[in-house]
Amino acid sequence: MMQRELPALAVSPEVQLAALAVGALVFATALAAGLLLHPAGLERRARALGAHADSPQTPRARGAQLLAWIDWAIARLSLVRATERRALARTLALAGFRAREAVSLYLATRLLAPLAGALLGLAAGPHTGLAPTAAALAGAGLGLAAPPLFLANRRQRRRQAIERGFPDALDLLVICVESGLSVDAAIARVAGELGRAHPVLAAELQLAAVELRFLPDRADAFANLEARTGIEGIRALVSMLHQTERFGTPLAQALRTLAAEARTAALLRVEERAARLPAVLTVPMIFFILPPLFIVLVGPVIAQLLSR
Template sequence: MTTPNGPTLLGVDVLWVATLLAAVCAAAVVFAIYTALSVRDPMAKRVKALNDRREQLKAGITASTSKRRAKLVQKSEASDRIRSLLSGMKVLQDEQLKVAQVKLLQAGIRRKEWAVGVIFGRLVLPIVLGGIMGFLVYGTNSFAEWSPIKRYLIVAGSLILGYKAPDIYLKNAIQKRSHAIRKGLPDALDLLVICAEAGLTVDAAFARVSRELGKAYPELGEECSLTAIELGFLTDRRQAFDNLAKRIDLEAVRGVVTTMIQTEKYGTPLASALRVLSAEFRNERMMRAEEKAARLPAIMTVPLILFILPVLFIVILGPAACSISDALIK
């Protein structure tokens, strides 16, 4: 067995570890450069899909090509089979289906038939995860040293996790999307004020906002573009605003929708109302930023103690420890 030529720390060659870490850092830098250079426009594909859907609704067709029509029919048949299966088992409720559809819309998923898949996942995932975990716990010797209570708890936990997994996924997606929309809402209201004062109609103002803010806030740009499309072909303009409030799980958006509906109904000035809302949202965003900044010292205490200070001690005392170890070995 060959002994390391360089300095060692606890029997590990320091130069070899440093070379490995340098290679990892170089790979990370190359990946970061590639990611920065390969950024695509996040709004191009979404706006194109929305415009295609608008043209399809105007033309009264469901698909533009035979290939897409076959794909849609296949997906619809799959959802129909799942729906018939759940209906036969008496586990499909209309109220539960509507709640799942609303959650899918709030998560940015436009296909309402996937709500049947969410309910089907609640039924199947506990059986799958619970069956796998039950086989590993009771059918093999993987957890033989565990007590019966621990084995029961891990199986029960896998069952609960399987049942809650679709809801947890949708909840995380809704929160992430709502947070992204909340960040760009004051800027969108400022642009709406400018468009209203310039004499643009409401649907043209929403289309302009979607074009201007699509790259910075793609989720908000998508919602504004979809609202502009709905304002263009729906007979009841209030329904378009209600759909916007339904698709976004934010109290601020519901306030904007209420203001829009009131201005459409009573003819009140839109620009002044939106300017007041924009100022309130900016103050709220500043308060949230100040709150996060005030919590930062308390949050950083645990990572500082667990991760930063040990590394600092290793960097400071590491060379001295290597020298002492080499001196004792000689």
Template sequence: MTSNLLLTAFSGATSGPKLLGIDIVWVATMLAAVGVVAVLIAVYGALTVRDPMAKRVKALNDRREQLKAGITASTAKRRARLVRKNETADRMRTVLGKLQVLQEEQIKDVQQKLAQAGIRSKDLAVAVIFGRLILPILLGGLAVFLIYGVDMWPSLTPFKRAAGTMIALILGYKAPDLFVQNKRQKRTDAIRKGLPDALDLLVICAEAGLTVDSAFSRVSKELGRAYPELGEEFALTSIELGFLTERRQAFENLSYRVNLDSVKGVVTTMIQTEKYGTPLASALRVLSAEFRNERMMRAEEKAARLPAIMTVPLILFILPTLFVVILGPAACSLSDALSGALGGNS
């Protein structure tokens, strides 16, 4: 009896107003808890900022020293990991070769896209091609099992069932390419934003008398925090300039890894400077001004498109809220006045 009374009192004390059968107090408490956790994560991320390039550049420098010393694999663990990766890639390559769907040009194209996405492993090119083959079977089989096997959605028409199966097949085929293309586009945009600043710093380094590889190394350190992707590419180019026998190959590797016409222009300028001895600072200054103007024009184009883009969210989300805020008090006052008048007449 006493326990039932305590339970009733506790449930009455904790129950609050409900909206659509949901306790508003409970929902507000959960949202507050989620907000506190998000704030803590944001504070932790702000207080523990790390250089995103430090680990990558250190690994590249260590690898360069190992190659100079004639060491092809650093440790037994590294060799075992490389062997496992090669075995997996070899199995995929064998399966694709038996099915006669593997072409050398296709592998080279995927390897370049992976390099432009910041993925250095060439074995993943075979994995991407293998994913194009196996994912449609998996996703298509799952869709057929759910739609036709267990009949999870019995209200679907035959056309919708066939369309759902086709969408699963197409999504399975395109998923690896979409993943690589998304990473590639994000990395390209990040490099495009920092390229004018990088060229300005290269001009300063060239006028200060630094060599090209020292200038690339210095710029990579200065831009490592603001533009880690561009800093990583410049650091790798600096290492290759000091390691490769032909400096031209290092610049060509930079244009191979970055999907930007502006980077190809910088590479052409660097190659001509190395070959003919033309002034580097003046050429880079012209390119920097051109890329900066291009970036400003791109920003102005996005700003000009903004009113058209904001029209639909404005109509769907902002205007109804504005009408409720403005007309809500007037409607409540009018309703109270009408109810009072009707009550007085009765």
């Protein structure tokens, strides 16, 4: 049987030049990163790699080494200042990324995303009918805007998840405190009970319970909980816990009042979304619902008139 030859893939000169430019950019980046190292550091790193070359490593260990290398490389490049790095770390924590290498990994993603977008744009250019340069620029623009949009979207969804579970958490806190549990035990118990219904809030409360046991100052644990969540309800809860510990006010009564306010606020948010629904549905109704309705109702009459 004769083998069928595959047609040769035609590559335009613009695509070839773009591939060469990308290869040169990657080589220059790797060379610059190597030159930033001290020669003694290079020798020490080579000896360490040689010592661990024969030892078996798990995928998790290799992933940890890769994250450590990315963190080291981004730190050596000094892309952001210390204040900007702390602000970015707080933003990432609000989105749920609390790892030590989260800032470096996000910065590396922002550096590589335009390059990946440009390559995808060049690959999709012949199928979209765009010129290679326009396709590469469009892909680079999408890659540049994708990480901040993803971070903002994840932060918003995480905030909404915490707000949905906060009234239930307050109700459970009221029950636990009225049954005789301390604040630390009540928070740990509520975190365990909310694990399935509201896992995001349960994880934050579990971390707060651990910090309450190990941190020397309880105020630091409450401040960390407020900084990690960033919602008004948690801020009010932390302020109320500070007041009860400082002035000795009844904790159960204060929690019950706060729980009623949280339920009222949640109901108001639902009513606000319901009130916005007619305005939101106006545009889809005009463009997608009314035209088919007119075609179904008036179409037969027009067809009969044209057939006469």
